[in-house]
Amino acid sequence: MKRLIALAFLLPVYICKAQNNGKSNTPSEKAIAYYTSRKKISIPNYDYSKIEKIINKIKPTSEEDADGENYILNSNIYNRLSLREKFTYNMIHPEKYVQNYDSPQIEEDADKKIYAYPPEAFNNSYWSKRQTDFFKNNRDSILFLTKECIENNNRIGSNYKQVIIDLNAIELIPVLIKTVKETETDHDILTVLNLLMKYGNYVPFTKSQMYETLYGSDDASSDSFISFNKENEDLILKNAMDFYNENIKKPSE
Numbered sequence: 001m002k003r004l005i006a007l008a009f010l011l012p013v014y015i016c017k018a019q020n021n022g023k024s025n026t027p028s029e030k031a032i033a034y035y036t037s038r039k040k041i042s043i044p045n046y047d048y049s050k051i052e053k054i055i056n057k058i059k060p061t062s063e064e065d066a067d068g069e070n071y072i073l074n075s076n077i078y079n080r081l082s083l084r085e086k087f088t089y090n091m092i093h094p095e096k097y098v099q100n101y102d103s104p105q106i107e108e109d110a111d112k113k114i115y116a117y118p119p120e121a122f123n124n125s126y127w128s129k130r131q132t133d134f135f136k137n138n139r140d141s142i143l144f145l146t147k148e149c150i151e152n153n154n155r156i157g158s159n160y161k162q163v164i165i166d167l168n169a170i171e172l173i174p175v176l177i178k179t180v181k182e183t184e185t186d187h188d189i190l191t192v193l194n195l196l197m198k199y200g201n202y203v204p205f206t207k208s209q210m211y212e213t214l215y216g217s218d219d220a221s222s223d224s225f226i227s228f229n230k231e232n233e234d235l236i237l238k239n240a241m242d243f244y245n246e247n248i249k250k251p252s253e
């Protein structure tokens with residue numbers, strides 16, 4: 001099935017209609033708007049216009065190979081890109097496409113919840129091995145560029161959240177906390193902090209009731225959540241900062 005080549009930030013939002021006692025329940029405009037804000041990616045500032053033109057010229061290697069990495073930029077062109085250009089390319093253009101007909105679930109009152117996991121950054125698309133290897137093999141540079149973009153835009157898109165989780169970027173906890181305090185509306189940043197503590201096996205968190213609710217109980221899932229309130233927010237921020245201080249050595253004076 002042919003996939004339209006489009007930049008990742010133009011991902012469509014699908015409205016899921018659930019059946020309840022024979023009635024169709026369409027999500028409210030508020031719920032759709034919050035879902036859209038959670039899915040929105042961030043666009044790096046490095047040579048974006050150049051990368052946009054390159055992406056728009058990519059042709060699939062096989063229109064029928066829906067499970068293949070069929071939207072990959074030619075290696076000769078890719079290898080000539082600078083590191084910053086590759087960062088922009090990889091952040092906005094996942095090369096792997098997987099056909100998936102499931103529509104995303106849009107929940108009411110999602111803005112009042114802190115979920116166990118953030119939403120996927122791209123609909124039906126994922127980073128290829130070449131892209132994930134790029135992030136891992138250039139980890140220090142990727143964290144520097146990610147931090148720079150976050151500070152310049154005071155926003156952490158779903159793609160940045162994903163790479164922070166994938167790289168276990170404990171080093172970025174301070175900028176995550178700073179952004180939480182300045183934006184006050186992106187609860188998925190709190191989710192990222194929780195996941196960094198989870199994957200880091202931070203005992204004060206993994207032994208907590210919050211962890212049990214989100215990840216530890218038998219019925220825990222990607223849809224698990226706790227209520228968003230000041231008490232939970234403050235606890236997450238405190239635990240995350242303590243976790244950072246215990247794991248990141250400060251340079252000697």
